[in-house]
Amino acid sequence: MAQTTETREQQPQTEEVGQPHNSGHDEERKPLPASDRDLKWKQFARRNPRLRMFLIVGLVVLALVGIILWRYFSSYESTDDAQIDGHLNSISARVPGHVLKLLVNDNDFVQAGTPLVIIDPSDYQVAAARARANYEDALATARAAQVNVPIMTVNTTSQVASSAADVEGARSGIAAARQQHDAAIAQAAQAEANNVRAQSDLARYKQLIEKQEISQQQYDQAVAAAKAAAATLDAARAGINSAAAQVNQAQSKLAQAQANLRYAQTAPQQVSASRSKAQSAEANVDRMKAELDQAQLNLQYTTIVAPVSGVVTGRTVEVGQNLQAGQELMRIVNLDDIWVTANFKETQLRDMKVGQASTIEVDSTGHKYKGHVQSIAGASGSVLSILPPENATGNYVKVVQRVPVKIIFDAGETKEHVLRPGMSVEPKVWIR
DSSP: OHHHHHHHHHHHHHHHTTOOOSSOHHHHHSOOOHHHHHHHHHHHHHHOHHHHHHHHHHHHHHHHHHHHHHHHHTSEEEOSOEEEEEEEEEEEOSSOEEEEEEOOOTTOEEOTTOEEEEEOOHHHHHHHHHHHHHHHHHHHHHHHHHHHHHHHHHHHHHHHHHHHHHHHHHHHHHHHHHHHHHHHHHHHHHHHHHHHHHHHHHHHHHHHHHTTOSOHHHHHHHHHHHHHHHHHHHHHHHHHHHHHHHHHHHHHHHHHHHHHHHHHTTHHHHHHHHHHHHHHHHHHHHHHHHHHHHHHHHHHHTEEEOSSOEEEEOOOOOTTOEEOTTOEEEEEEEEEEEEEEEEEEGGGGSSOOTTOEEEEEETTTOOEEEEEEEEEOSSOHHHHSSSOOOOOSTTOOOOOOEEEEEEEEOTTTTTTOOOOTTOBEEEEEEOO
8 A cells, every 4th residue: 555655646756757657548548536636636736826715715706696696586576477457447428418529539648637528418408407497486486485484473463363352342242232132122021011001901992982981082092002002012022133133143253253263373383384385495495406406417427527647448439329328438547546466476475565665677668667565465366266266176286376466656657657557567576
């Protein structure tokens, strides 16, 4: 072993002085053993210290670059399963009608409030005029009803007082008529007594005249007195009937006055009814005002305006077309309100949080935009699909699910309006 080692150590020295090697060409072509290569490398490194330092520095640099690259690639999560989303505002007619004018075309950019379509307003103008006339008529009726309330209050108050006075007057009239009736009865009784005496005297004078015991003049006076007594009795009896009629008439007046008084005593109810009529008239005014407002709104709806600023797309309406309420006419894409929906793998959400910054590279422009994570969906895309997968089978294969993440652009990033919903993007969410 010692001899072999010496031979190996002497071999390089022989080569240094340029002495020919005794081995054949076939032996020089054979690769040296690993131990010989290591020995030669060590000898070469001893002769070249700069190379050794360069290699050490290179290894350190490579290690630093590897650490930097590792930290960089582990500082974000990215995906190419992402696209721009936005609101597609549907524009529809609120009232039916005939399209009179069409003011925009597809791909036109419009500001909020810009007229888009004009429906023939003639019918709605007539309806508005009729509603206004009905409203003014109801307003006049309500004013008259309001004025009638205090008038009714005063009238009913005076009616109560007048009816009460009439009742008292009728009662006084009944008392007076009864007094007259009683006096007529007394006069009739007196007349009847006088008539009985006169008739008795006449009967006696008749017997005496037949015997010629009295004169004819006396007999004629007895006849006249009897007739006068009978006439007085008849007059007294007629007075009784007249007095009874006056009593009945006075009682009728009393009944009428009492009826008027009872009616007048309903004054609070009459005033309340008058106020109710006034309130009903006011309610009718409100109803007519609502109909007028609705008619004016319908007239305004004949001009269809853009609710938001954006680009017109999907226009289906044409001039002369008859529209129905709720019929979609076009859509407006609001380019100021767009975001990115990125479908990240569930394994990428481990360190992802709301508010983290994001860099969004758009395929169509090649530019990068700044944004941040606004929210993370509450379920994976497969669960939110129309036909979610059925995993309750015996041949289940675990598949990494993707969860939609909403990334919104920072303020001012989309002011150029070059981004469109549906464009493919590659977002990077910086998790560290």
